Amino acid sequence: xxxxxxxxxxxxxxxxxxxLIQRADKLVDRLVVAVLQNEAKQPAFSVEERIQFLRExxxxxxxxxxxxxxxxxxxxARQRKAQFIVRGLRxxxxxxxxxxxxxxxxxLAPELETVFLMPKEKYSAVSSKLVREIGHFGGDLTELVPExxxxxxxxxxxx
Numbered sequence: 832x833x834x835x836x837x838x839x840x841x842x843x844x845x846x847x848x849x850x851l852i853q854r855a856d857k858l859v860d861r862l863v864v865a866v867l868q869n870e871a872k873q874p875a876f877s878v879e880e881r882i883q884f885l886r887e888x889x890x891x892x893x894x895x896x897x898x899x900x901x902x903x904x905x906x907x908a909r910q911r912k913a914q915f916i917v918r919g920l921r922x923x924x925x926x927x928x929x930x931x932x933x934x935x936x937x938x939l940a941p942e943l944e945t946v947f948l949m950p951k952e953k954y955s956a957v958s959s960k961l962v963r964e965i966g967h968f969g970g971d972l973t974e975l976v977p978e979x980x981x982x983x984x985x986x987x988x989x990x
Contacts, residue, residue: 833859835915835946836908838900840867842874843984844884845962845975847921847954852889854948855917861894863911868901875963884980905940916945921955 837855841848841864855862866881876884878899885897900907908916916936918929933945949955953974962975966985976984 832861833915834861834863834911834913835859835917836863836865836904836911836913837917838865838867838904838907840869840872840874840959841881841885842876842959843962843976843980844881844888845954845957845959846977847919847950847957848885849888849977850950850954851917851919851948852892852895854950855946856892856894858946859894859915861896862892862917863896863898863913864889865904865907866897866899868899870901880983884983887979888977903939905936905943908943909940914942914944916943918945918947920947920949921958 835855835858837852839848852862852864864885866878866885868878874881882897882899889895889897904916916933918933920926920929929947936943936945950957957975962972962984965975966972969985972981972984
């Protein structure tokens with residue numbers, strides 16, 4: 832069984848994330864979308880809220896599992912018996928960081944392969960940080976975040 836982990840903060844989840852989930856879902860038998868619990872960051876949304884957002888967006892995708900993890904990604908991937916880590920590349924600026932992470936993950940877990948996927952062009956500039964900023968200033972999130980979570984994203988950011 833081909834199992835992949837798609838890790839991220841997903842704070843908040845947006846159409847670019849969903850696009851990568853849909854692309855990865857076609858390549859594997861099981862896709863584990865894993866929300867990172869990072870105590871060093873102050874997220875806009877709790878881990879539970881981010882998991883719920885992702886579950887709502889992927890409810891019709893039977894091979895997708897939404898969960899969270901903390902610690903090293905490679906340890907989590909081994910626990911889940913994954914062979915692949917899925918990472919998104921939006922622009923060249925993502926490449927250096929992602930390349931370094933992939934090399935370190937390979938050093939720590941040579942049995943894991945990192946697979947880079949590119950989102951649709953219209954999502955190449957979308958990031959959670961930009962979604963939070965646009966939402967904070969009352970901008971239109973229609974093209975960035977699904978309707979089913981848009982109000983929750985805006986209200987959550989304006990607390």
